[in-house]
Amino acid sequence: MMWSYILKLLVLLPLVCGLLIGCLFLWRRLESRLPGNQGDRLLKVRETMMLSPGLKLAVIDFEGRRLLVSVGRGGVSLLDKSDA
DSSP states (O other), X not given: OHHHHHHHHXXXXXXXXXXXXXXXXXXXXXXXXXXXXXXXXXXXXXXXXXXETTEEEEEEEETTEEEEEEEETTEEEEEEEEEO
C-alpha cells in the first residue's frame, strides 16, 4: 500500500512540475503579445476604436510621434500626426 503511494508520487510529481514550468515558459513568450503590455518595441498601439464594422481608428506611437490612422478594408490611411 505504501509502495503504490510512493510510486504514484514519483510519477506524478515530476509531471506536475513539468507542466508548471511549461506554462510559465509559454506565459513569458506570449506575454509581450498581450494588448496591455507591448514591451520594448518601436511601435506601440495606444488605443483603437471601432467606428463601423469595416472601419477602425488607431493611435500609434512611433519614434516620438503620435499617429492617428484609419484602418479599413481598403487599407491604412494616415489621418494626423503630432509630436508626443
